[in-house]
Amino acid sequence: GAVVSQHPSRVICKSGTSVKIECRSLDFQATTMFWYRQFPKQSLMLMATSNEGSKATYEQGVEKDKFLINHASLTLSTLTVTSAHPEDSSFYICSAPSGGRQETQYFGPGTRLLVL
Amino acid sequence: GENVEQHPSTLSVQEGDSAVIKCTYSDSASNYFPWYKQELGKGPQLIIDIRSNVGEKKDQRIAVTLNKTAKHFSLHITETQPEDSAVYFCAAVWGGGADGLTFGKGTHLIIQP
Numbered sequence: 006g007a008v009v010s011q012h013p014s015r016v017i018c019k020s021g022t023s024v025k026i027e028c029r030s031l032d033f034q035a036t037t038m039f040w041y042r043q044f045p046k047q048s049l050m051l052m053a054t055s056n057e058g059s060k061a062t063y064e065q066g067v068e069k070d071k072f073l074i075n076h077a078s079l080t081l082s083t084l085t086v087t088s089a090h091p092e093d094s095s096f097y098i099c100s101a102p103s104g105g106r107q108e109t110q111y112f113g114p115g116t117r118l119l120v121l
Numbered sequence: 122g123e124n125v126e127q128h129p130s131t132l133s134v135q136e137g138d139s140a141v142i143k144c145t146y147s148d149s150a151s152n153y154f155p156w157y158k159q160e161l162g163k164g165p166q167l168i169i170d171i172r173s174n175v176g177e178k179k180d181q182r183i184a185v186t187l188n189k190t191a192k193h194f195s196l197h198i199t200e201t202q203p204e205d206s207a208v209y210f211c212a213a214v215w216g217g218g219a220d221g222l223t224f225g226k227g228t229h230l231i232i233q234p
Contacts, residue, residue: 006167039221048210049165051221064221098164100222108153108216112164 007033007103011113018089019121026084026116028055028099034079035101039110040072043096055082055099089120123148125213127225135233140201142228144211145193153216154194156185159208159227168209169196172216198230206232 008031018024028038036057041049053063053074061074071093073085086093098115102108124147134140146154152173157165171178171185171194178185182201187194198205208229212222 009164011164037219041221048224048226049222051223054219054221108214109155109167109170110222111167112157114164115162117162
């Protein structure tokens with residue numbers, strides 16, 4: 006299956022700082038990638054859709070100015086959490102569709118963010 | 122939007138027995154239904170999926186059934202093994218790659234030795 010990587014795997018930062026998370030499709034190109042957030046013992050919630058060469062689309066309730074998304078190439082999308090606060094601490098996971106029908110989504114290993 | 126309900130939230134079975142996890146969806150336009158297995162601290166791993174033009178799909182010990190009329194689908198794991206212990210998520214989406222997945226709340230499957 007297709008491989009998606011994320012970097013870093015975990016990050017600890019101080020409140021008020023910004024954190025950038027990278028999502029890469031390693032063996033395929035992805036014009037679309039998705040960003041999810043998962044709080045402890047909860048399900049994955051879609052945050053936004055990252056579109057190569059155009060603006061991301063955000064789900065209702067997700068602040069676009071706080072969660073900046075850049076999809077500059079066909080293999081890389083970045084999520085920047087700006088002015089992070091403790092309530093932003095979560096597991097952030099990206100996915101990318103691949104395959105003939107482009108409906109099968111492959112997930113990255115996730116990034117654990119802890120804001121102190 | 123789509124809403125996916127998943128039951129049970131926790132399922133404990135004896136090693137070697139079968140496990141069944143059930144999901145229902147609300148949007149009749151959804152036509153692609155994947156199942157993911159997530160181990161602690163890791164990203165979800167696709168284990169099986171089914172499209173709306175098929176009623177059942179099987180891959181070794183894992184099978185998925187879909188009832189479009191009732192809008193529900195189920196995951197069946199036979200001959201469970203300790204390594205099957207994990208959290209399982211069902212999801213639904215209108216296929217095509219343009220939309221993100223709507224997940225159920227997850228089922229913590231515990232295989233008792």
